[in-house]
Amino acid sequence: MRLTGGSTDKGAAASSQRSRHASNASRREWRTGLLFIGPWIIGFVVFSALPMIASLVLSLTNFDPREPDEIKFICLANYARMLDDPILRESIWVTLRFALMVVPLTLAAALGVALLINSTLLAGRNLFRTLFYVPMQIPIVASTVVWIGVLHADNGWLNKALEAAGIPGPNWLQSPTWVGPALVIMGLWGIGNMMLIFLAGLQGVPTELYDAAKVDGAGRWASFRHVTLPMISPVLFYNLIIALIATFQYFTQAYVISNGRGDPDRATLFFNLQLYREAFGFFHMGYASALAWLLFVIVLGLTIVLFKTAGSWVYEGGDR
Amino acid sequence: MTSPSTAPWRLVALASTIALALAACASSSPSPSGSSAASESAAPSAEVVEIEWYVGLGTGENEEQIPAEEAVVAAFNAANPNIHLTLTVVDNTEAADTLATRIAAGDSPDIIGPIGIRGLQSFGDQLLDIGPLIASSGVDLSEIDQSLIDVYNVNGKQIGIPMAVYSSFIYYNKSLFDEADLAYPPHEVGEQYEGQDWTWETVREVAMQLTVDASGNDATDAAFDPENIVQFGLDAQWTENDGRAWSTIFGGSGSVLAADGTTAQWPDNWRTGLKFMYDGIWVDHFIPNATAVQGLADGNTFQSGRVAMDVVHQWYTCCVYPGEGDPAVSDWDIAVLPVGPDGNITSKLHADTIGIMDSTEHPEAAFEALTFLAQSPELIQTWGAMPATESQRADFFAGLAERFAPLEIDWNVSTLMLGYPDNPSHEAFMPNFAEADSANKDLGSRLWNTPGLDFDAELDAHVELLQGIFDEAT
Numbered sequence: 001m002r003l004t005g006g007s008t009d010k011g012a013a014a015s016s017q018r019s020r021h022a023s024n025a026s027r028r029e030w031r032t033g034l035l036f037i038g039p040w041i042i043g044f045v046v047f048s049a050l051p052m053i054a055s056l057v058l059s060l061t062n063f064d065p066r067e068p069d070e071i072k073f074i075c076l077a078n079y080a081r082m083l084d085d086p087i088l089r090e091s092i093w094v095t096l097r098f099a100l101m102v103v104p105l106t107l108a109a110a111l112g113v114a115l116l117i118n119s120t121l122l123a124g125r126n127l128f129r130t131l132f133y134v135p136m137q138i139p140i141v142a143s144t145v146v147w148i149g150v151l152h153a154d155n156g157w158l159n160k161a162l163e164a165a166g167i168p169g170p171n172w173l174q175s176p177t178w179v180g181p182a183l184v185i186m187g188l189w190g191i192g193n194m195m196l197i198f199l200a201g202l203q204g205v206p207t208e209l210y211d212a213a214k215v216d217g218a219g220r221w222a223s224f225r226h227v228t229l230p231m232i233s234p235v236l237f238y239n240l241i242i243a244l245i246a247t248f249q250y251f252t253q254a255y256v257i258s259n260g261r262g263d264p265d266r267a268t269l270f271f272n273l274q275l276y277r278e279a280f281g282f283f284h285m286g287y288a289s290a291l292a293w294l295l296f297v298i299v300l301g302l303t304i305v306l307f308k309t310a311g312s313w314v315y316e317g318g319d320r
Numbered sequence: 321m322t323s324p325s326t327a328p329w330r331l332v333a334l335a336s337t338i339a340l341a342l343a344a345c346a347s348s349s350p351s352p353s354g355s356s357a358a359s360e361s362a363a364p365s366a367e368v369v370e371i372e373w374y375v376g377l378g379t380g381e382n383e384e385q386i387p388a389e390e391a392v393v394a395a396f397n398a399a400n401p402n403i404h405l406t407l408t409v410v411d412n413t414e415a416a417d418t419l420a421t422r423i424a425a426g427d428s429p430d431i432i433g434p435i436g437i438r439g440l441q442s443f444g445d446q447l448l449d450i451g452p453l454i455a456s457s458g459v460d461l462s463e464i465d466q467s468l469i470d471v472y473n474v475n476g477k478q479i480g481i482p483m484a485v486y487s488s489f490i491y492y493n494k495s496l497f498d499e500a501d502l503a504y505p506p507h508e509v510g511e512q513y514e515g516q517d518w519t520w521e522t523v524r525e526v527a528m529q530l531t532v533d534a535s536g537n538d539a540t541d542a543a544f545d546p547e548n549i550v551q552f553g554l555d556a557q558w559t560e561n562d563g564r565a566w567s568t569i570f571g572g573s574g575s576v577l578a579a580d581g582t583t584a585q586w587p588d589n590w591r592t593g594l595k596f597m598y599d600g601i602w603v604d605h606f607i608p609n610a611t612a613v614q615g616l617a618d619g620n621t622f623q624s625g626r627v628a629m630d631v632v633h634q635w636y637t638c639c640v641y642p643g644e645g646d647p648a649v650s651d652w653d654i655a656v657l658p659v660g661p662d663g664n665i666t667s668k669l670h671a672d673t674i675g676i677m678d679s680t681e682h683p684e685a686a687f688e689a690l691t692f693l694a695q696s697p698e699l700i701q702t703w704g705a706m707p708a709t710e711s712q713r714a715d716f717f718a719g720l721a722e723r724f725a726p727l728e729i730d731w732n733v734s735t736l737m738l739g740y741p742d743n744p745s746h747e748a749f750m751p752n753f754a755e756a757d758s759a760n761k762d763l764g765s766r767l768w769n770t771p772g773l774d775f776d777a778e779l780d781a782h783v784e785l786l787q788g789i790f791d792e793a794t
Contacts, residue, residue, distance in 0.1 A: 065421055281755075
């Protein structure tokens with residue numbers, strides 16, 4: 001008994017000690033975790049969460065940084081103003097029109113390049129993969145300045161090439177009609193990231209599925225349509241979401257080619273550029289904050305819609 | 321119990337985190353891009369008043385200009401032991417945003433500038449009325465034309481003293497006139513051109529003869545091909561598509577704001593002037609459109625040598641280099657502006673000044689510094705500006721004569737045109753200024769890029785848009 005009891009006592013003590021150790025270890029782990037994640041949490045709170053809350057509050061005011069003493073609470077007036085702002089409507093239309101052009105085209109181009117690079121028939125695949133990714137390493141402003149030269153109406157390489165083929169090149173950057181396609185062309189140059197993600201997706205498709213399809217008599221197109229596309233649909237879905245968000249946040253290229261004004265004739269006045277103009281050009285910080293929340297709601301709404309439709313076309317582990 | 325092997329790592333992790341946090345804090349402290357050595361001079365004594373001069377809203381932020389500004393600041397500090405002037409230079413692209421942020425944070429500088437009329441409008445409400453200080457200090461402004469002083473009188477507030485002025489006039493390419501066997505445009509006000517009054521209509525006729533297509537036909541020929549123009553008769557380069565600027569050049573003085581201070585308008589003489597320009601681009605083809613401008617020395621059209629006449633300001637001497645480039649302008653002079661549809665000559669005026677923020681705690685000391693800066697010819701010189709003070713102009717023009725020798729430019733034209741400034745200014749106050757200004761540039765962009773517009777309908781729609789923008793301000 002004593003032995004047993006002693007054993008039990010010892011066992012309980014050992015268990016209690018183990019538990020304390022485990023608890024101490026857990027606390028230590030928790031503290032260490034906090035220590036490491038602390039900078040991120042502080043950064044998130046200071047640079048993201050607080051500014052978001054501040055912008056929500058500011059969106060209910062007429063805040064002008066030049067006249068901080070005259071700030072007034074104006075309730076939902078900034079949101080009501082959006083309904084009656086013709087330039088905001090134009091900027092939304094410019095952004096939507098661009099999204100309709102650039103999202104499908106960049107997705108198709110990135111997938112096409114990924115398929116080419118994934119092909120076993122291609123020699124020097126690593127070299128091509130690097131070459132297609134390299135543009136991503138060039139700062140956007142620098143690449144845009146280069147593209148301004150390439151797209152120059154008289155001296156640009158693109159129009160020189162078109163001219164050599166007997167086609168009169170348009171005035172890419174000064175024409176309200178052509179500046180959109182010009183930006184799409186610029187966008188195609190930056191498909192490297194998307195291409196890499198597609199490539200990873202393609203390399204994850206089991207080869208036995210292609211073998212089975214081949215046995216069933218499927219050609220290349222049928223294999224692509226019924227094996228490749230369904231298998232990479234999660235990657236396609238991811239790229240679609242990212243592309244859509246990037247399109248609604250489109251700013252730098254439009255700012256550089258139009259000197260921040262949306263020229264020519266407001267054809268490059270993207271939503272984000274208009275938001276920037278309101279905030280830092282016109283100092284309508286309250287209205288700009290409301291626009292930022294509108295952008296958030298639009299992007300969130302589109303993302304939710306896409307997620308709702310995902311069930312019908314995105315394959316997750318064999319299930320639609 | 322802490323394992324002996326993990327303790328050092330935790331210390332390292334803790335130290336790294338603290339170092340990262342400190343580094344982040346340190347890097348987040350804003351520092352002006354060009355803080356001057358002058359601002360780092362010996363610490364002032366307790367009674368010394370600190371005055372900060374904020375540069376970057378206009379010219380003055382280029383690297384080569386800063387030493388001259390620092391020297392003037394040092395000279396002021398040496399001469400005024402009770403005031404310590406510091407210089408803050410901010411990159412032009414971020415100067416307005418930075419200033420607005422500093423105002424919001426209650427950290428305004430005392431003096432801002434040099435800044436043009438348009439730039440001042442954005443901060444006009446935040447500037448001190450220096451009228452009483454001018455009166456009490458007895459500063460001598462007799463050498464500055466009253467019309468130039470009035471440019472800085474906004475809503476009854478004198479917000480600056482003109483330091484530098486830039487009249488506009490016609491730069492003309494003598495070689496192209498010689499080639500077309502045409503007489504040069506007049507250098508004197510009231511002088512006729514080949515027996516005709518010097519009006520915009522006369523300019524149109526001359527400009528069409530100077531507009532040439534690839535086959536050598538001028539714009540008055542029936543065979544003229546407007547799709548292949550190689551030389552233009554007239555331009556008004558670097559107006560930033562501004563509808564108000566173009567209307568003033570070709571239509572005379574005017575305002576988008578009616579006398580009641582709230583109603584938007586586009587005066588008749590401005591409609592006529594802007595229509596002249598629009599037809600000059602798209603009907604008569606003697607003015608280059610936005611596309612053509614890109615092919616003319618990337619917008620520096622007169623420098624391309626393929627524009628015969630160009631309405632630009634005095635400051636354009638910055639950027640015309642005889643003989644440089646291919647093709648290039650090699651022999652040029654300047655001529656007076658013609659009479660506009662309102663019956664007057666109007667020389668669109670640009671001007672630079674320095675203003676005092678009304679939040680300054682030391683207005684007298686700031687005014688002392690402002691007066692010193694405004695009377696420092698070294699600053700005007702480094703900014704490449706024409707002095708508003710008459711007695712300083714001879715040196716300015718002597719410098720230009722030396723620079724452009726052997727060309728003999730008739731700089732008297734520039735002085736003459738100072739007598740015909742646009743009043744009200746084409747950069748004058750509008751309610752909700754920045755947004756209204758942007759809308760006017762959008763209008764200019766549309767006219768510059770789009771043929772076949774219903775001109776009057778466009779202007780009517782624009783006035784309606786402006787009214788909405790003005791209404792937002794009330």
